[in-house]
Amino acid sequence: MSDNDGHKIIDGSLTDILNSTEQNIYSVTFKNNFELNNNSLFENVDIIEHGEKTIKVNLNEIQPQYFIKSISKEFEITEFRKINPSLHQLFLNLVQSK
Amino acid sequence: MLEIRNISKIFGAKTILHNLSFNVPKGKIYGLIGPNGAGKTTTLRIILNILPSSSGEVLFKNKKFDYDFLNSTGYLPEERGLYPKSKVKKILTYLGKLKGLSSKECENKTQYWLERLELTQYSNYLLEELSKGNQQKVQFISAILHDPEILILDEPFSGFDPVNQTIFRDIVEELKSEKYIILSTHLMDLAESLCDEICLIMMAIKLLTVL
Numbered sequence: 152m153s154d155n156d157g158h159k160i161i162d163g164s165l166t167d168i169l170n171s172t173e174q175n176i177y178s179v180t181f182k183n184n185f186e187l188n189n190n191s192l193f194e195n196v197d198i199i200e201h202g203e204k205t206i207k208v209n210l211n212e213i214q215p216q217y218f219i220k221s222i223s224k225e226f227e228i229t230e231f232r233k234i235n236p237s238l239h240q241l242f243l244n245l246v247q248s249k
Numbered sequence: 250m251l252e253i254r255n256i257s258k259i260f261g262a263k264t265i266l267h268n269l270s271f272n273v274p275k276g277k278i279y280g281l282i283g284p285n286g287a288g289k290t291t292t293l294r295i296i297l298n299i300l301p302s303s304s305g306e307v308l309f310k311n312k313k314f315d316y317d318f319l320n321s322t323g324y325l326p327e328e329r330g331l332y333p334k335s336k337v338k339k340i341l342t343y344l345g346k347l348k349g350l351s352s353k354e355c356e357n358k359t360q361y362w363l364e365r366l367e368l369t370q371y372s373n374y375l376l377e378e379l380s381k382g383n384q385q386k387v388q389f390i391s392a393i394l395h396d397p398e399i400l401i402l403d404e405p406f407s408g409f410d411p412v413n414q415t416i417f418r419d420i421v422e423e424l425k426s427e428k429y430i431i432l433s434t435h436l437m438d439l440a441e442s443l444c445d446e447i448c449l450i451m452m453a454i455k456l457l458t459v460l
Binding site for chain 2: 156157158159160161162163164165168237238239242245246
């Protein structure tokens with residue numbers, strides 16, 4: 152026999168919920184075209200999207216300050232921005248983790 | 250404040266909702282979201298007294314939310330329920346009167362909303378002669394015609410094309426300052442752009458094994 156047992160997972164201000172979601176994903180834009188070329192600076196991160204000048208990267212356990220410091224030695228960065236999950240992504244994460 | 254306190258719903262041996270609580274503040278759009286079968290529509294029906302809860306209570310302005318408040322409530326159900334053989338203007342006038350409006354108020358407000366939603370030309374059409382999107386608009390008008398303080402919208406965007414979704418979204422935004430609005434939807438992009446607060450409910454499937 153099955154039970155739906157619908158219950159509350161999360162509630163509150165949508166902005167606060169999205170801001171508080173732990174996700175170490177950043178968008179990085181470089182001045183010039185970006186080529187990875189087996190660069191060791193990116194060994195412990197996951198590049199999720201790779202455009203000509205912009206990448207989206209999951210830093211996993213690496214602190215963003217450390218990452219910027221490391222890559223700025225080789226690349227000129229024009230933008231570095233934290234990506235918060237969308238409600239769609241949050242919904243998928245919560246549903247799939249159950 | 251509209252307060253939902255510890256509501257549970259049990260149908261026979263099946264628990265549909267378990268101890269659900271949340272508060273809906275005035276002037277905000279409150280999103281009730283969750284996967285299919287999580288109990289969103291059941292929650293809305295309990296708030297509206299369409300279904301009794303097995304336990305818990307719903308309070309509005311610190312009073313038990315009962316039938317006395319129904320004229321303060323507008324409901325757009327997920328399953329559209331207006332009579333298909335009714336004429337648009339006639340059914341809206343009828344429903345407005347049921348919600349306590351005078352004939353004159355019904356006439357004026359119906360006219361306003363039909364114009365606002367570009368339905369004036371269909372005033373004397375039967376509902377079944379309208380497209381799904383236009384039927385949806387009429388149903389939406391029936392929910393807001395009496396200017397309810399509480400507005401409950403269950404999957405309000407279904408049947409709307411992107412243009413009408415935008416019109417609808419603008420109207421809901423416009424209405425929200427003086428209302429308590431609960432919106433249930435599966436469309437996360439729209440929920441994210443519209444809702445100020447959300448409650449995500451989810452089912453916990455329990456399998457009972459008989460040894």
